[in-house]
Amino acid sequence: MSKRPNKLAFLTQVAPSGYVPGLGRGASGFTTRSDIGPAREGPSAEVIAEAQAKRGEEIEPDPEQYQDPDNETGLFAGMVYEADDEEADKIYEAVDAKMDERRKARREAREAELLATSRAERPKIQAQFADLKRGLSAVSDAEWENLPDVGNLTGKRRKLNPREGRAYVVPDSILVGDRDKAGFVNALDPMQQANGGFETPANGDGMADLLGISQARDKVLSLKLDQISRDSATSGTSTSIDPKGYLTSLDNEVLKTDAEIGDIKKARMLFDSLVKSNPNHAPGWIAAACIEEHAGRMVTARKIIKAGCEQCPKNEDIWLEAARLHNTNDAKVILANAARHLDQSVKIWMAAANLETDLKAKKKVLRTAVEHIPKSVRLWKEVVNMEGSPEEARIILARAVQVIPQSVELWLALARLEEPKAARGVLNRARKEVPTSHEIWIAAGRLLEQEAMRPDRDPKERQKELDSIDRTIEAGVKALRQHQVLLTRDQWMKEAEKCENEGSPRTCEAIIKATIAMEIEEEDRYDTWMADAQAELARNQIGTARAILAYALKVFPGEKALWRSAADLEKAHGTRESLDDLLTQAVSNCPRAETLWLMLAKEKWLAGDVPGARLVLHQAFDANLESEQIWLAAVKLEVENDEIVAAREILKRATSVAGTERIWMKAAVFERQQGLLEAALDTVKTALNKYPKFAKFYMIKGQIEHSKGHIAAARATYAAGIKACPKDVRLWILASRLEEADNKRTMARALLNKARLANRADELLWVEAVQLEERAGAPNQAKTNLAKALQECPTSGLLWSMSIMAEPRPARRGKSVDALKKVGDKNALILCTAARLFWAERKVEKAREWFARAVKVDSDQGDVWAWWMKFELEHGTAEYQQRVIEQCIVAEPHHGFVWPSVAKDPANARKGTKEILLLVAQQLH
The missing domain is CATH 1.25.40 (Serine Threonine Protein Phosphatase 5, Tetratricopeptide repeat)
Structure with a gap:
């Protein structure tokens, strides 16, 4: 049986080197002096060098041992850099570049391989969680809403177990204090016994002492406020204290947040460092002062800007900022000091003049400024504007053009103030001084126009002066070209528009005549000029458009469209006399233009000149013998003037000479209007023999027969018309109405159905079908027809209009919106x-x-x-x-x-x- 291993054997083993107990649970190791022994000094450099020599090691040379202590760039920095050195440097640089180019491909490949390897071993966090992010698309809204709120999961602030709560020692002072609070005192000290149990005397002096303390406090506060008010008044600052409204004014102060205060402190430190490191940088001083102004510290801001003015006395912006930060009186003093340092600054002088409220004082400042800066056009203009007398202004301008002869503005201002003859001399002098200015030539033309339009001028002399405007502008354009001043065609047109807007139409016309043909190919002139005229009309520049068309008509006198455009312009914006003259020229240049003849005859007739209108039409007959429009215009003229016999004679001649369908139709209508129905029928029958495919003849004949009560004849006429002209919708409608009038609505519906088969998607036929049912008292069928009509003609405005009005009142607005979307x-x-x-x-x-x-x-x-x-x-x-x-x-x-x-x-x-x-x-x- 094997022996079981002892799990606690590591306790008797020696710990490995660097082992720190509890390191994995957040403990940190430390080392004491007892662990490493007493501190001792290491070997010196000489000892190390001797040891290296004994071991046979080479001593590394010090890279800075040959460094020049006075020149950090090297010992050879003071030598002459010759051409050979430069050539050698270029050769070395070329060799380095070539070697780097040879190694570039391998280096890039190696770097790409290393990058791919490192990405495979240590992928980005974004790549690691890519699949999880894609999986978030499957999360439902309910799961998103059930996600718990983020809490403190670090474990740093865990709640303690109440059973294991910490205990602290309570100080004796707290225990004694609590003991006294819970106890009772049965005896009084001697002072309390003397005052009846009170610490203050019982005769009321204690209350007097309390009131005295309150009054003293108020008096001290009042004295402090008075002292601050006096100090601010004597110091000349704008900060003042109102003793009565001091407390209420505190409510109006803007309280800044901690973030704003922190930003202000950071900016203050930044700009303070800036002005200290570079005290001659004026924008830094200005920014530092603005920061203090924003923080509400005006006194500090003024001190900073004052220091900036002392450090940067040649910068005009800092002086202007200083003047802005002070009151008016102090600003005057500041700008006076600025003028001593910067007497050539126009901004300084203008700011000083703007501070003055008295007109004399402002004039004095500006004239002083002109003495210091005589070449400033702006100052001269301000001085002239200050003068109320034209004579004084003229004298000042005369001096100004002597000092600044290159200023076109001053020359033109002087010319406006002079008499006409003297103004010509001024402009001639200006032209010599500034030969490259087109404004002077235009001003000369406007001066000539002003003189020519005087009411006391003789008409012949006026025409001569008006012609001289064209010569002046043309000479100006040539002179400017000689001096290499090449204004574009668009720029000249802008100048022409400017002249028109300022009341000089003749000068505008002269500019157009001299420059409208510039920069245009010969074959593009007509289209370009027509587009220019339309563009000018769109901008409401009537005079410029008229001048363009007038010049175009001189170049293209035979273009009918040009004459028509010019006539339309004169009819809309001109006078009847100008339109009459234009149309007279038009018909003489375009005798075959029927429209122009008719416009001229109509203008004569509207003016009450009937014989003149007849004469115009007679001349039009000679030029256009077979023109039906002119024949019909002659008939209308005689009819409107109750010359019935003459009108009938003209119609007879017209039918024999021209004999068009329209002339025959007008002849039949004329007889019908005169009540001669039989003559009208005879005329229509004759016309039908000549023109059997003209639908209006069938309409007139059918209507006459219907009015006479001949229903069968009218039905036959309409049937013949429908057979001859099946595509004419009006014939079908008249035939349907004839059957409806004869109480044959079924036949009327049948005719309309056949008409819709012959003429698909025709809105008039559908409208007639809807109205037929409405007149028959069948609103449901009318509504059905209307719905079918909209399906077949979805863009018909007439059908949509009927559909909108057929809806109940509450639904009409919604239907109209649908119609606007469908039709536009x-x-x-x-x-x-x-x-x-x-x-x-x-x-x-x-x-x-x-x-x-x-x-x-x-x-x-x-x-x-x-x-x-x-x-x-x-x-x-x-x-x-x-x-x-x-x-x-x-x-x-x-x-x-x-x-x-x-x-x-x-x-x-x-x-x-x-x-x-x-x-x-x-x-x-």
């Missing part, structure tokens, strides 16, 4: 419907804003104008109503769902836009 905010009908919703909610201003947005998006929608007019008639004033009417007349709308039917009604043939607008507004509901 660029549909006038949707915007108009949104305005109607605001109208229903009595949000007047909001509704007016949305109506304005709608007509801005599409001004040709007559129904939108009519809805706005109906709104203004109910909620607007006469001013708002007139504004809508004027805007509608300018827009001249032609389209819509209700507008065309009212405008083309023969009963409304002679009515204008205002009357049509009011009629449509009455029909809307």
Whole structure:
């Protein structure tokens, strides 16, 4: 049987070297003197060297034994560094670089291998926990919420077991004190017996002593406050103590947190070290003073900035900071001292002038500054601005341009103060002194324009002076090129805009004439100038755009688009005379442009010159014999002036000469408007023989036959029209309405169904189908048709508008939001419907804003104008109503769902836009 080993045998063994009992449980080992014996001095350097010599070891040389004690760079630092030395250094550097390049690849590979090995042996903590971090994605929200809060897990502050609690010895003084608290005293000392049991006399003197102590304390506090107040008054500091409001003022003090106080202390120490190590660094002094100011220690801040001014007297920033930290009187003294050290600093003098409240004193300071710094333009300008008399200012400027002849600002200011003739001389002198300034040439042009526009000038002399502006600017551009001053084309255009904004349109035009062709290829001129004109109009620079178009028309007189753009500009921003002159030039240069002839005739007619309008149209006939627009314009002119016979003769000549579909249609409509239905039918029949595919002839014929009660004939006409023009939606709608009027709604529905098969996704057919069911008293079927219509035409603004208004009132706003998302905010009908919703909610201003947005998006929608007019008639004033009417007349709308039917009604043939607008507004509901 084997003997069991003794587990306690290690207790009798000798402990290994370096063993510390309890080290694994947090104990720390220590060594005493008894363990290592008494301290003794080691061997000296000589003994070590002798021992090394005996053993045959080589003595390592001291690397600093040949070091020059006065020169740490070496003994050879004082020698001459010659070209040979430099060449040798370059060769050594090249060899080192070559060797390093050869070893670079192996070194990088070795380093990468070592890095990979070390990462494999000792991976980063991030890599070690990568899989655990990926596993966190599977943790649910409930598990995250059930995680315990982090507590103190270090074990440093474990709670003691109450049974093993520590006990401390209580001092005797506490025991004695507790004994006295619990005891009773039955006897009085002699003083208490004399005073009746009180320590103070019983006659009331004790209370008097207490009051005396309180009064004395208040008196001492008052004396201290008075003394502090007197000291602050005599010292000249801004810190003062108000004895009455001292305690209440303490409530207004801002208390700083410990963190802020700590930051201030750190910054104070930092800047204190900075100014001590580099006392000539002015920003350090300024920062140190600002720190004290922030801490509320103004006296310390002033002392620091004063010391900074003494150390850095040539720095203007530190003087300005010192002036800021003091009151006005002290700041004046400080800036006076600053001016002695820095008499050439403009900032110092300007700060000193700004401190003065008296005008004379400020003038005195500025004039003194000009004496010290005569080359400062800013000081001269301030001196001139201080003068209230133009004569004094002119004298000062005359002296200023003598001292600073290169200042363009001073020359221009002097020219503005002089008389016109003297101003020309001033500008000529300025041009010689500063030949590279374009501002002087522009000022000369503006001066000529100012003289030319005087009311007492003769028209011929005025025109000569206006022409001289062009020559002056052109000469200025050439002179600047000779002096190598090459302003870009955009810079010249900016100068032209500046002249226009400052009231010099003729100078603006001269600048455009002289510079608009710069930096442009010949083939790009037209497109570039058109883009420039549009850009200027977008910035509301009307004069500059007009000048660009005028120059472009001289280069391209045969471009109709240019003339049209110029005419539109004059119509919007010019006068009727200027538009008339422009259109006269336009038709002479572009005789084949029908639009320009019509615009000129219309302007003549609007001006009341009917014979002039007839003459213009007669000239247009000669240039455009077969133009239907000119023929129709002549007919309209005669009809508007009640010349019915002349209008009929013109139509007969037009049908024989031009004979287009539109002319025949206008001839039939003219006869119908005059009540001659048989003549209108004959005209339409003749026209149908020539143009059987023109849908409007069938419409006119069918409407005339319907109005005469010939239902069968009208039905046959519409059927023939549908067969000839199956893609014209209006023919299908008229045929359906004819059947509905004849109480044949089933036939009307069938026609609309056939129309939708022939014309897919047409919104007008769906709208007619919905309205047919509404008129028939079937709202459910109308709603079903509307839903189908939106599925087939999801971007129709008209259908969405009907769908919104078909919803109950609470659901309309949500439906309108859906419509805006589906169609967008660029549909006038949707915007108009949104305005109607605001109208229903009595949000007047909001509704007016949305109506304005709608007509801005599409001004040709007559129904939108009519809805706005109906709104203004109910909620607007006469001013708002007139504004809508004027805007509608300018827009001249032609389209819509209700507008065309009212405008083309023969009963409304002679009515204008205002009357049509009011009629449509009455029909809307």
